[in-house]
Each structure stands twice: as structure tokens, then as C-alpha cells.
Amino acid sequence: xxxxxxxxxFDARHWIGHMEAEYRYTLGIAGERFFKEIKENERIMGVKxxxxxxxxxxxxxxxxxxxxxxxxWVDVGKRGEVYTYTIATIDIDGKRLEKPQIYALIKFDGxxxxxxxxxxxxxxxxxxxxxxxxxxxxxxxxxxINDIAYFKPAE
Amino acid sequence: xxxxxxxGVGCVGFRPITLELSYKELMFEAAVKxxxxxxxxxxxxxxxxxxxxxxDYLEGFSIFDEFVPDQLGAALRHLFTxxxxxxxxxxxxxxxxxTGHFDTVVVEAHSKAxxxxxxxxxxxxxxxxxxxxxxxxxxxxxxxxxxxRYLHDTCTTEEQCAQVVVKNKKNAIAxxxxxxxxxxxxxxxxxxxxxxxxxxxxxxxxxxxxCIVMVLASEKVAEKLTDKPVWVKGVGWCTETPSLxxxxxxxAIYTRLAAEMAYKTAGIANPWRDIDFAEIHDMxxxxxxxxxxxxxxxxxxxxxxxxxxxxxxxxxxxxxNASGGLLGMGFGLEASGLQKVLxxxxxxxxxxxxxxxxxxxxxxxxxWRGIPTATGAVAVLSNVK
Ligand SMILES: [Zn+2]
Numbered sequence: 085x086x087x088x089x090x091x092x093x094f095d096a097r098h099w100i101g102h103m104e105a106e107y108r109y110t111l112g113i114a115g116e117r118f119f120k121e122i123k124e125n126e127r128i129m130g131v132k133x134x135x136x137x138x139x140x141x142x143x144x145x146x147x148x149x150x151x152x153x154x155x156x157w158v159d160v161g162k163r164g165e166v167y168t169y170t171i172a173t174i175d176i177d178g179k180r181l182e183k184p185q186i187y188a189l190i191k192f193d194g195x196x197x198x199x200x201x202x203x204x205x206x207x208x209x210x211x212x213x214x215x216x217x218x219x220x221x222x223x224x225x226x227x228x229i230n231d232i233a234y235f236k237p238a239e
Numbered sequence: 240x241x242x243x244x245x246x247g248v249g250c251v252g253f254r255p256i257t258l259e260l261s262y263k264e265l266m267f268e269a270a271v272k273x274x275x276x277x278x279x280x281x282x283x284x285x286x287x288x289x290x291x292x293x294x295d296y297l298e299g300f301s302i303f304d305e306f307v308p309d310q311l312g313a314a315l316r317h318l319f320t321x322x323x324x325x326x327x328x329x330x331x332x333x334x335x336x337x338t339g340h341f342d343t344v345v346v347e348a349h350s351k352a353x354x355x356x357x358x359x360x361x362x363x364x365x366x367x368x369x370x371x372x373x374x375x376x377x378x379x380x381x382x383x384x385x386x387x388r389y390l391h392d393t394c395t396t397e398e399q400c401a402q403v404v405v406k407n408k409k410n411a412i413a414x415x416x417x418x419x420x421x422x423x424x425x426x427x428x429x430x431x432x433x434x435x436x437x438x439x440x441x442x443x444x445x446x447x448x449x450c451i452v453m454v455l456a457s458e459k460v461a462e463k464l465t466d467k468p469v470w471v472k473g474v475g476w477c478t479e480t481p482s483l484x485x486x487x488x489x490x491a492i493y494t495r496l497a498a499e500m501a502y503k504t505a506g507i508a509n510p511w512r513d514i515d516f517a518e519i520h521d522m523x524x525x526x527x528x529x530x531x532x533x534x535x536x537x538x539x540x541x542x543x544x545x546x547x548x549x550x551x552x553x554x555x556x557x558x559x560n561a562s563g564g565l566l567g568m569g570f571g572l573e574a575s576g577l578q579k580v581l582x583x584x585x586x587x588x589x590x591x592x593x594x595x596x597x598x599x600x601x602x603x604x605x606x607w608r609g610i611p612t613a614t615g616a617v618a619v620l621s622n623v624k
Contacts, residue, residue, distance in 0.1 A: 168385070168391070170437075230374070
């Protein structure tokens with residue numbers, strides 16, 4: 085132990101470790117179908133529980149409420165409503181963003197859940213605002229959540 | 240079945256940074272204090288089981304549990320790790336003793352947050368890799384999303400959230416285990432930078448380093464080791480869906496169900512009346528209010544008003560976070576739950592110094608695993624068996 089006051093953390097004897105950890109996350113059956121529909125058909129799909137009569141977005145193969153197996157796919161439309169939003173002013177490193185980024189949880193009519201995404205083409209946002217998905221051009225789509233560029237205000 | 244008591248506690252920290260001690264030395268110091276506090280037990284022969292609580296990513300190790308025995312006196316003894324908050328370790332210790340097979344169990348949890356150079360990347364790695372992570376950004380935007388909807392649905396105000404910060408940071412000044420005690424004004428909180436609207440910079444707890452070790456014992460051993468046992472009257476825990484999209488955004492149901500589980504065992508019908516004070520997870524200021532409601536300390540949407548009226552202040556009718564909370568003590572990562580339990584133990588023993596609450600018999604400790612989780616745990620403790 086040093087008896088002198090250390091003022092710079094890197095003056096304490098240390099070893100820098102770096103965790104190399106890369107993963108490939110497969111989408112699974114529900115994810116494959118969901119992102120294929122987005123990429124190829126610009127459709128946002130949910131899946132309905134026959135027992136609970138709830139449509140889940142994002143889709144999954146099992147019901148979180150009753151544990152039933154889910155197989156009935158439903159198109160929930162491209163338009164939704166801002167359930168909640170926030171405006172981030174810093175990035176993950178704590179640096180100030182030049183342009184604040186609006187994030188929202190968008191819920192779709194008749195569905196449980198929704199999608200968390202960016203809001204674009206506006207600086208004004210409020211809870212209850214109607215929004216619509218803006219898809220990237222087909223050539224730029226990769227079957228990812230970012231195939232939706234953002235949601236924009238819908239008339 | 241036998242009753243279970245906390246018979247010893249040891250805490251080192253909490254401090255913004257701990258350069259001179261390695262994580263092992265931090266654990267060793269806390270363990271020495273705890274064993275001393277538990278009537279001077281020898282961990283090499285007087286402890287039946289050791290439970291440590293740690294998450295590999297926060298430690299910078301794969302299989303971190305292999306690195307914990309020596310500094311606790313637990314080498315070649317019966318030890319395992321719970322990959323979660325310290326309060327889940329406490330619940331595990333409680334259950335082990337309740338089986339009747341074990342009399343003395345040690346629980347440990349720590350934070351060496353200052354060793355983590357890319358903490359936010361680890362938090363970010365907790366997000367769903369398919370639906371959420373590709374959107375990028377600082378993961379605390381999820382707290383901004385939640386706070387906004389919570390305020391919208393409950394009519395809680397930004398001032399009421401800011402009041403939590405003023406209260407907790409002030410309480411922390413009197414707590415030697417707190418890293419971030421301060422006299423801040425409501426205006427200072429409200430005028431601090433809005434990082435994730437409506438969440439402001441001073442409403443976000445800052446990580447801190449520290450370690451807490453606790454010794455739990457069965458009734459028959461407890462009364463031999465200490466004349467100030469603190470009885471564990473009930474524990475509970477719960478996890479909601481990981482899906483941010485479908486979970487409840489305003490009611491912290493994971494906490495509600497964890498509390499109901501603990502209250503049932505403890506025989507608590509009316510928590511505000513039957514319990515004297517609470518330590519509640521306040522990683523973000525609004526979470527203290529949301530959790531108060533989930534813990535049934537008040538009606539949905541009422542916590543902000545009670546806070547504004549001073550009922551949860553140190554000198555109020557039902558003090559919340561007399562320790563200074565995580566906003567004042569510092570966010571101890573997986574040790575958060577034990578930070579809460581520690582304060583409840585000190586208060587129930589009458590050892591909380593100038594922040595001591597008068598005439599207390601029962602206290603509530605609550606924890607949450609932070610963004611982006613929906614996992615909570617609750618413990619009800621009492622100095623009366
Ligand atoms: Zn169902």
C-alpha cells in the first residue's frame with residue numbers, strides 16, 4: 085500500500101484487462117418471421133395468444149401470461165402511438181450529442197407491447213402522439229430493427 | 240421452524256474510488272469486521288456455508304466465484320455464488336438456515352465500480368441484442384422513458400422527484416458509509432442537466448466502491464453470538480418479463496410481488512403502520528417514489544406528495560433512505576441490496592449515530608437490479624423476535 089496520496093487513478097499500480105467477447109445471436113423462429121416481414125413487406129407483425137386473446141409485439145413463440153404456444157400471426161400496421169418518450173442529450177460515453185435523440189416506446193392498436201425506436205422528422209413529441217414507421221430503402225435493409233429508420237409523426 | 244437473525248455486519252466504503260485496496264482486500268476487511276461483530280467467530284470453523292453475490296461482467300472475470308474463498312476464510316469450505324443482488328444472497332442464507340441443516344451462513348456482496356472502465360457498455364450488454372441494442376445510445380434512456388410515463392400516469396411532479404435527491408443526499412452527510420452526501424437545493428437538482436428528459440443529472444446515482452459482509456445465524460446460535468440480533472421476518476423476490484415492450488412501465492410490479500411474498504411471511508398487513516422505516520432502491524430519484532407505491536407504503540401516485548410534505552424525511556413519520564440511499568451512499572452495484580439491509584440493521588440496533596430514528600422495531604429493505612432489469616427483492620427485519 086502506498087503511503088503517499090494518489091491523485092491520478094492510473095498512478096496506482098494496475099493491469100488493464102480487456103474482455104474479448106463477441107457473440108452471434110440467432111433470431112429464432114419468431115424473430116426470423118418478424119424481420120423477414122419488415123425487410124420484404126414493410127409489415128410489423130405480432131403474434132396472438134389463443135387463450136389470452138392478446139397480440140404480442142415483438143412476437144415470440146410462448147405467452148408470458150399463460151405459457152401457451154403462440155402460432156397466429158397478425159399484422160398490427162405501421163402506425164402506432166407514443167406510449168412514452170425521452171430525449172437523450174448524451175451518448176453512451178457521456179459525450180454531449182450535437183443533436184438530441186428522441187427515443188419512444190410505440191404501441192400499436194390492439195397489441196400488447198410495441199417497439200422501442202427513434203423518433204425522426206420532428207423535434208416535437210408528446211405522449212399519445214400518432215407516429216408511423218419509416219423504412220429504409222429495400223437495398224439497405226438487413227433484417228434488423230434498424231430496417232425501420234425511425235418513426236415519424238403521422239397525420 | 241427456527242427464526243433467523245443477522246448477527247454480524249461489516250462494511251468497507253462506500254467511496255467513489257478505492258485505489259489502495261484490491262477487490263480481495265476490500266472483501267477481507269469487510270469480512271474481518273463482520274466476524275468480529277458476530278461475537279468474534281472464526282470463519283475457518285464456525286461458518287457452515289458462505290454465499291457470495293457477484294456478476295462476472297461487473298468483476299471483469301469469467302467464473303468470478305472461483306476467486307472469492309480465501310479472503311472470506313472460505314477455502315475448502317462450503318461456498319457458492321449467487322449471480323445477482325446481495326439481497327438474493329441474504330434470502331438464500333435465510334432459506335439455508337430455515338432448512339434446519341445449517342446454523343451459520345455468511346453473505347457477501349461488493350462493488351469495485353472504479354475498476355470498471357467501460358461500465359455503461361456492460362449495462363448496454365444487458366439489453367435485448369435483437370430488438371433494443373442495435374438502436375444504440377446511452378442505455379439510461381430507458382430510465383428516461385420510464386420516468387416520463389410514470390409522471391404522466393401518476394401526476395407526480397418533477398419537483399417531487401427532485402425532492403428525493405435533496406432528502407437523500409442530506410441524510411447521507413450523517414452516514415460515514417456514504418460517498419456522496421451533500422446539501423443540495425431543489426433548484427440545483429432541477430437545474431442540473433436534463434440527460435434523458437425528464438431525468439436530470441443529479442437524479443441519477445453515481446457508482447461507488449465498497450463491500451458488505453453479513454453473518455446470519457439460527458435462533459439457538461444467534462443468541463450466543465450477540466445480544467443485538469436483528470431478526471429476518473420475511474424475504475421475497477420477483478422478476479417481471481425482460482421484454483421492455485410488454486412490461487408494466489409505471490407500477491414496478493416485480494417489487495409489489497416481492498413485497499407481498501415478504502409481508503406474508505412477516506405477517507405485515509399494513510406496511511406503513513406495521514413497519515417504522517424503509518430503505519428503498521433509489522438508483523434514480525423517481526424509482527424511490529415508484530417503489531414506495533409498489534411496496535404498498537402508500538397508494539399509487541401518492542409517494543411524491545408524501546415526500547414533498549416531508550413524511551419520508553429523517554424526522555418524518557416514515558423515514559425513507561435514512562442512510563442517504565444510493566443517491567447519497569453511491570450505487571454499490573450488486574451490493575445495493577446489502578447497503579439497504581445494513582442501514583436497517585444499524586437502525587434496529589440503535590447504532591445509526593446522528594441519523595438514528597427513535598423507537599424503531601421493524602424496518603424494510605428493498606432492492607432492484609437496475610436498468611434494464613425488472614427484478615426486485617424485499618426483506619423485513621425486526622429487533623423483536
Ligand atoms: Zn396467453
